[in-house]
Amino acid sequence: MNRTAGTGPCQALRAARILCAVTLPCEPYLLDPRPDGVHVLWHTEQPGRCQVALVGAGVPRMTEQEAYAAATGPADTGPGWRRFPAETRPLSRTREDAASSVPGRTYAGVTRRPVHRHLATVGGLPARRTPYRVVSVDDDGRAAVTAAYSLAPAVPPGRPARLLLTSDHQLMPMVPANLTKVGETAGAPLDGVLMAGDMVNVPDRASDWFDNARRPAFFAAFAGRVAGRWPGASILPHTPLYPAIGNHEVMGRWSATASLEEQFNDPQPGAWDVTTYEELFPVPRSDAGGPRWWSRTIGDVHLTTLFATSIWRTPKPTGRGKFQEAAGDVDRPERWGHGQFIFEPVARGSAQYRWLADELASPAARAARYRVVMFHHPSHGLGHHSAPPFTDPVPTIRPDGITYHYPAADDHILRDVEPLLDAAGVHLVLNGHSHVWNRFRNAAGVHWLETSNVGNSYGAYDVTSGRSRELPDGYVQQGDPGGLAPIVPTVAPLTGPDGAVLPYVASNDITVFTLLDTADGMVRSYRFDTVDPDAEVVLFDEFPLDGA
Incomplete structure (x- = not known):
């Protein structure tokens, strides 16, 4: 289901109490800038009641309460800010399993993990960097207000980049x-x-993208949110990402019993999937190839x-690999890997x-x-x-x-x-x-x-x-x-x-x-x-x- 957070749902929250302790799975990131705008994306585990981006020179000076009021109030604009509602949709394949490392959670087996994507299309930008913040109000009325970041329209053709x-x-x-x-x-x-x-290891594992507790998740490192001596850097909240599909963005055959790693390693020609990649990065796209x-x-x-990649198979001379199928699988085509085939x-x-x-x-x-x-x-x-x-x-x-x-x-x-x-x-x-x-x-x-x-x-x-x-x-x-x-x-x-x-x-x-x-x-x-x-x-x- 798609939901657009417009003035109606947000206005209903004007009297709600703001609780600023809520955190998002990842900081916002930017995709596919246009001549006068850019796409801002962020994620939550609930669809939420209100999802907006606030854009303008006055946004960094707002307190969290002021940002919340701007996000949920009756006006679409105010002194130094404009409000852009997001389109909300669930990611359809994000899951975790026993090998996942999510803070405060354990999973006995493959478990659906709800993640919702919010995409705000920001337009009318001047030809310079402009501050923005994201305000996300969850299903219980609690709000997350991000730090102030910056965005810009596409670099004009012919200008240095x-x-x-x-x-x-x-x-x-x-x-x-x-x-x-x-x-x-x-x-x-x-x-x-x-x-x-090859941004992550297992593309349908949500924590690979957002909040792996043992290793640096993709968006965490690109937002400067990794614990330890090296936090990474706040890059994608300010800079548009232009991604390509590697073999680690492709999942194999869906299974009710196999682990996520086993599913990732089990594609067959015509039986593989890039849905999570396409939902995380719906743009840029072309008419012929989509994203x-x-x-x-x-x-x-x-x-x-x-999109030029193939499934990786082991070069070892035994078992299912680049150069052979496992001994004894000649009459079991459902177990074949079909070599290192091109997707x-x-x-x-x-x-x-x-x-x-x-x-x-x-x-x-x-x-x-x-x-x-x-x-x-x-x-x-x-x-x-x-x-x-x-x-x-x-x-x-x-x-x-x-x-x-x-x-x-x-x-x-x-x-x-x-x-x-x-x-x-x-x-x-x-x-x-x-x-x-x-x-x-x-x-x-x-x-x-x-x-x-x-x-x-x-x-x-x-x-x-x-x-x-x-x-x-x-x-x-x-x-x-x-x-x-x-x-x-x-x-x-x-x-x-x-x-x-x-x-x-x-x-x-x-x-x-x-x-x-x-x-x-x-x-x-x-x-x-x-x-x-x-x-x-x-x-x-x-x-x-x-x-x-």
Whole structure:
């Protein structure tokens, strides 16, 4: 059921007593700014009686009682403020289970956890930052009034933009330190966060997003609300998020008995789900792809975002995995994993491919100073997850077992997508997935960057590391499967035990983030050693999008 909190329901609360001890599962976050406005979203466990955003120069000076009165009073505007009611709807799949860690709660098994999304569409904004607060009144009349944050309309086309490039947070222990240093380094609010997928671990587990008690939940870290030395930073309450779908945004088959982790790990072709992702991030969207693939212009950047990822399967040579089904499951297709299959087709001829070709040729893309394409899978990369090729697994079914092969010549990204990007003059491709930092530049001048070393790293597989991927013969064991040479960081590369410079960062102690500033067209990557809390943030790589 959708409910719009308008003046009627809110006015009925004018005489209610305000209790300010109520807290929201997460602070508000921003999505999809428009020329004169932006979407403000927040969440509660009850639908509540009144959900509004207050916007205006006078909002920070309001006491909580004054903000409550403005939210529930008869007027839509007042001195220095305007009121924007939210549309309310429940998230349809959020649950917890015995593995969840929610403060003050335990779950014996998979249990529905009610979460309601409130979305206020703010309009009529001036071309500058404006303060806002959210007022949420629950079913019992108790109110939560947030701190004052800021919002702004979309950066006008052609204007410079400052963007954070990141991915693969997944509640990893270095994320709060990473975002704390982003906040300190970036200074003023950014114009956008480009998130190349894998925001949480199990997308239908509500506490992964909001309030995990053992590990840093996604929104908590991005709001500076993590307990401990590194709180994260208040970024998403001020800065719009531009997300892409990674494999950790996809749930598998629904089950009444399996744990959430087991359900997450049990998708089959045609039997998987991204509902929670789409409900949390209903915009940006396109007519063809909804929130799964879309494009937006952010100042002088044209961003195109794809749904290009596959289910992760173990490379181990026994059991259900990348390369085989479990022994004895030949006649039990309901137990098959179908190898590392691709969720949404992006190969030549698919709906997503056709949309991408049209979008890259659009006037908005052609007019932009910089063209950026973002998706999760890193076909160019030194990480473990850059191989096997990004293609549909080819099964071989015998009486004694089922095996899968991934033909190198059929990599959908290298064979089909990359030529489109080259021909369109794309400047930067942003990926994630392998939990490393590395970058490449192909013969057409397109930069490929993976900047996902914010949590557990699976290592880099390069001649300088001496490591080889754990893959069967016939697959690329070292280096980039796409054949590009990795670029050594230009400012302060790390070195190996022998003193050789390393073209990557793959560490469980050193975290990395990247900022794109189009005022000078530079992409700058920074690292921070979490083992030494007093260490300085180090600029270790920078390059111009217009050049090598």
